[in-house]
Amino acid sequence: MKNCHTLEDWLSWMDELSLHDYVIVDNFLDHPRLDIIQSFFKTHLEDFKKAGIGALNDNVIREDIRGDFTFWLDQKRDVALDEIWSLIEETMFIYNRYCFLGLSGYEFHLAHYPKGGHYSKHLDQFNARNNRTISMIIYLNKNWQKGDGGELEIFLQDGTSFLVEPIESRCVMFKSAEVPHAVLASNKPRYSLTGWLLQQPSTLGQFFG
Numbered sequence: 001m002k003n004c005h006t007l008e009d010w011l012s013w014m015d016e017l018s019l020h021d022y023v024i025v026d027n028f029l030d031h032p033r034l035d036i037i038q039s040f041f042k043t044h045l046e047d048f049k050k051a052g053i054g055a056l057n058d059n060v061i062r063e064d065i066r067g068d069f070t071f072w073l074d075q076k077r078d079v080a081l082d083e084i085w086s087l088i089e090e091t092m093f094i095y096n097r098y099c100f101l102g103l104s105g106y107e108f109h110l111a112h113y114p115k116g117g118h119y120s121k122h123l124d125q126f127n128a129r130n131n132r133t134i135s136m137i138i139y140l141n142k143n144w145q146k147g148d149g150g151e152l153e154i155f156l157q158d159g160t161s162f163l164v165e166p167i168e169s170r171c172v173m174f175k176s177a178e179v180p181h182a183v184l185a186s187n188k189p190r191y192s193l194t195g196w197l198l199q200q201p202s203t204l205g206q207f208f209g
């Protein structure tokens with residue numbers, strides 16, 4: 001499958017991210033890759049588990065903080081997603097080459113927020129574990145409309161915030177340690193591929209949040 005993005009695209013996104021700590025990219029996945037991930041999603045809807053918060057022994061279910069269900073992915077097992085893994089590896093390569101981040105691994109899950117699900121304001125780096133460096137979310141919601149809720153709220157250092165609609169194929173990347181964010185209550189089921197580019201590899205993502 002051919003690459004979806006040119007080096008020029010990548011460089012402009014890296015510029016944005018260095019300037020603002022986040023970048024929003026529309027049409028991040030082309031149609032073949034969207035099809036791959038959406039059909040994979042459908043075949044695993046039964047395998048999702050209630051997501052917890054916190055790392056290691058602190059991981060607890062707190063419906064008042066986080067209402068999503070997740071299915072942790074495994075690059076070795078989930079070969080149906082090979083084209084997605086390549087894209088993630090390309091992303092990691094670009095960050096290392098042009099932002100000198102020294103990323104050496106990643107962990108990703110599928111996320112499903114049922115109607116009413118939200119995630120309160122938080123940072124993606126845990127105290128107990130600080131290797132999450134870049135957060136990356138790709139939304140998979142066809143025909144998302146105003147009023148469907150489920151926006152990602154991004155909080156800026158000047159005290160303001162803004163909303164990002166979780167529309168199909170939009171990708172949001174931000175610095176995991178720097179950007180507080182929240183998911184507003186969704187008025188219908190909301191789907192995404194969410195993950196983290198890591199500064200030390202971790203195979204234990206599913207035991208964390």
Ligand SMILES: O=C(O)CCC(=O)C(=O)O
Pocket residue numbers: 111119124137151152181182183192194
């Ligand atoms: O789905 C989103 O927009 C954000 C999800 C999130 O913040 C997380 O899983 O840590």
Ligand SMILES: [Fe+2]
Pocket residue numbers: 122123124181
């Ligand atoms: Fe988050």
